[in-house]
Amino acid sequence: MANSVVLVCRRKVLSADKITRAEFIRALKRELPPAIAELQAANVSPADMPQSAIGPGMGVFSRYRAVLEADDSPMTVKTALQLINAELDEFLNDLHGEFDADTRFAATWFEQHGTDKGDYGAADNLARARGISVESVKHAGIVDSSAGKVRILKRAELDPDWDPADDDHLTIWECCQHLIRVLENDGEYAAALLLKKLGPDRAEMVKDLAYYLYDVCSNKRQDAKEATSYNGLIAVWTDLTRLAATIRIEDVNRQTAMDI
Known part of the structure; x- marks a missing residue:
């Protein structure tokens, strides 16, 4: 929950x-x-975003003497909150369209199936609609496809030695999943090092994806465990970016060479 809630009252x-x-x-x-x-x-x-979005939304609502429904009755606060939440959902869904095609496939497939298996035919149709193929998503290291079934790989199945610099089919989906895997298994310094390797542009896309997937897990799939992972990444994002700013990849590589 939010650390604090500040209520500002103004005379209308x-x-x-x-x-x-x-x-x-x-x-x-x-x-x-x-x-x-x-x-x-x-x-x-992400867990606090619905509550936080109420502030600017109600700022719009309370600016007016009344918001009138079709029958000229005043809109209730409950209805206003529902409309604010709908706009928040639309904002998060719009983020989805900014990702690479493989990530958009993965996000939609995950929303529908989680990490369970689904029919290859449905996956093929979804991939074709995004101008790619299931084989493309498999090559990116996102899914397993066999025996007529497709499923999203769990983080525990990802390559522990993955390095974005060596990946010839880099996607925001795998950047996000690897970052969470490293954070949960190896701690903040290792995660900050990976964030540094991703670069600022990819890092911002990863953060957007984490917000989007939290909403999917929390509100659509009712998967509290997965939602906690995405929320946890955003919760330490400021610390990770500050730590990443202090890391020099050249120094890390040089130290690795000395250890060998």
């Missing part, structure tokens, strides 16, 4: 306008995404 001006439900939704679509992006930039944990 007498000249405040009334708006319609449609106008309120348009205002949310205009103002909520940049506010959520700022919360992500501040590394607000």
Whole structure:
């Protein structure tokens, strides 16, 4: 849960306008995404994001004297909160479209099946819709495909010696999964070193994917264990990025050579 909740009350001006439900939704679509992006930039944990998004959303709602429904009745706070949550879901779903095709396949397949097996035919259709093939996703080290079945590889099945510099088919999905694997198994320094190797652009995409997959695990698959892994990554993201900034890959490589 959030460490603290700050409630700011302001006197509503007498000249405040009334708006319609449609106008309120348009205002949310205009103002909520940049506010959520700022919360992500501040590394607000995925578990706290729904509560945190209420602030800027209700800021829009309370700006007006009333938000009128189709029958001219005032919109309730409950309805406003539902609309705010819907906009948050849409924002997270929009992140999905920015990933590479293999990652978008994996995210959708994971949402539907988790790490359980699914039919190859369904996977083939999903991959073709993204302009790739199941073999492409398999080559990327994301899935296992055999005997007419496809499944997402668990983190425990990933190569423990994986290095992004040596991967000729690098995807944001595997960057995210390897980062969580290293963090949970080897600690923050090892995870910061991997984050350094990924570079700032891939790192931001990994963070976006962690937010998206937390939402999938928590709200759609009801998988608390997996949700905790993604939430845990974001919870230490600031520490990882600060630590990564102090690491020089040249020094690490030189030390490795000396040890040999």
